Amino acid sequence: MTDFQEKVDETIKMGLEIVKETEEDRLMTLSVGPQHPGSGHFRFTVKVDGDYIVYCDPDPGYVHRGEEKMSEYRNFIQNIPHLERPVIHDSNNITYSYSLAVEELVNIEVPRRGQFIRAIASELNRQVYTLYWLAIYGIFLGHSTMFMWPTGDRELFIDLLEALTGARVTHAFNIPGGVRNDMPEGFKERCLRQIAYFEKRLVEYEDIFYNNPLFRQRTEGVGTLRKEDAISLGVTGSVVRASGVPFDVRKAEPYDIYNEIDFQVQYMKSGDSFARSMIPFLDMRESCHILRQLLDKIPQAGEVRAKLQPNPKGPAGESYKRVESARGALGYYIISDGSPKPYRVKISVGSFRNMLALPFLLVGSKLGDMPSIYWSLNYWPVEADR
């Protein structure tokens, strides 16, 4: 990366000497986003020298909503519906860690069946998010079939979540003390059937997308993030696992019933775009195993929610809890002054950490690699802006 950068610098210098132009004339500034088909709710400017990117400036904040400040004006329960807005495709995970942190503050234990249902909802939502991510990744690389297939198969899990929570996308399902309601009848059989179908589809995804030689040519060796760089940049989730760090919050700091579940942390060593795009796919497979175990081990009957006061409050104090979301570690740091409203809420999201790697990887790469590097970072702009 660095000697490549030097080469690029040298080229620029040589070019400047020949044509006697200022650097600004030679470089072309391209604005990518927010009204660009290759960005999402996010803007970054790149400067290109021919086909090479020599400068990248991410500019998040286009969809900043002030979720953290908003949380200070609502009590602990009222906060749930708006806290899931930053990433509606993964709304069970973003409310999961909030509920865990609030439970520690108000000092309450979640019933065992509630913990299982939480984990099931969380894993189903992980699939929903990852399929959506994969669809966008496909269309970013010009693979329209890979846009349509995951978008269609996402319906499997959305339907399951609708049966479980009553809403298709924004569930508001995790609440401090447990989950809102119990599983419907026949949910287990339906879930197992759809997982079995989905695993067959995953094989087809691999055939048409991941084993496609053109896809491999475009992503292998592109945007390589070494292990040391990944650790020093503080990236998380699939990005850090693709660089050879087997870090998964579900394994490293098991929350709720995840210590009873047997699963592998998927990681790869190459750290390129291919590994970063492969890890979420492998995670989907692993998630299917986890779902099977959860459905197998769930207690047949019991409470799903602990009894809470109407307006729960705990003693003054602070708590920090994190879960493994589909984009990496997602943590809530909540300070309470003893009142029913939180004094301060800080959300630490995986997306923002992963975005830090974007300029690091883009500088020196080709313009054609921009979509594959950008979206392989598993970055959800709305979540990063909070």
Added chain:
Amino acid sequence: MASAPQKFTFGNFVASVIWLVFWILVIVTLIVLPLIFIILFYVPLPPVEGEVLTPYLFFSMMVDPSRTLPIIKSFIHTDIFRVAVFPGFMYAAIIAAATIFIERKFLAKMQLRIGPLYAGKIEGILQLIADGLKLISKEIIVPSGADKPIFWATPIAFVATAAAVVALIPVAPGWVVANVDVGLLAVFAILGFFPLFALLFSWASNSKYPFIGGLRALHQMIAFEIPFILSALSVVVLSGSLNLSEIATSQNPYWFILFLPISAFVFYISSLAELERIPFDLPEAESEIVAGWLTETSGMIYGLLQLGTYLKLYALAALFVILFLGGWSGPQIFPKELIPGYSGVQIYNAITVNAAFWFTIKTFGVIMLLLLPRGINPRIRIDILLHTGWYKLIVLSFINIFVALALVYGGIAGPGGLVQ
């Protein structure tokens, strides 16, 4: 302005149709017919089949429609019919329109979708007309600072150039607009204009994304032009002619794809690159450079460029059929006479209809092959693309020229060979 839908009954519909027919009859009898007669009395018309065309003849045609047949027959053999209708523009445009519809449905089936459904009762068959009407009714926005003459002229020149390629394609024996002895060379000469148009348009747009897209188009088309021409050259070596009709007839028992599979493969890949189709749609890569050199197009300018692209798609598929798949050759499935025992003026020609039928079928087969990669492949990167064009395909097409030469000197194929 939103308004409530009108109550629409069948009776209203019939009444409006009758009202319309009444007014058409009134206008035709009172204004149009006298005008036609005034013109026809002063303009002498040529004699057809021994009969002088007079206004009275038109009256007799209204009574006996079979008397129009000689006029139709003489019209079919005029140049204007060839240019405008059958091997020319209308035929190609209908194939292009059918291609767009087939592409949508075919891709939808691959991606587990339905595709166009509502426009036109049957499977969204009128979706293309709806799209065309939408494009016509949209405002054409010319970016400020654009080079206006070039910005307006390029789309028209693009369609005209694509139609010029179509003019060289023979569809049936003797049915070609321009029967040039160096037809294949002329096709490549005309195809050489397209990178120029892409660059001109992108430069005239005065925008950054079109500029990058235009440069990419230029790189891509030049890189693939050479293997494109070289792969066709081996066909010329075997057939001994540059005339497209002669190339098609010279592969009478055995198609050239049997001798030159590598050449056909190189031609297919180069056609994909020439047409900017996935996986070679880098000049229009939307996640990188918005829409490439088409970014600033709007309304009918976009429509014209799309029409030109699909005409080009037809032309290249037809060229593939002529060079490798034996042109219009195929078993005779149409009867000698359409109406047995009819002894009037003959418009129907069994050989021509049969040839056109097989040619159209084969062309659609090749078009399907050209559409297929869009469903299964991602876009490739510019350096891989250039590497493919300049290294792999050129080497392959050179190998193939030696294969063709060996076949000719070995006395197997070619003029006076074993198989001919």
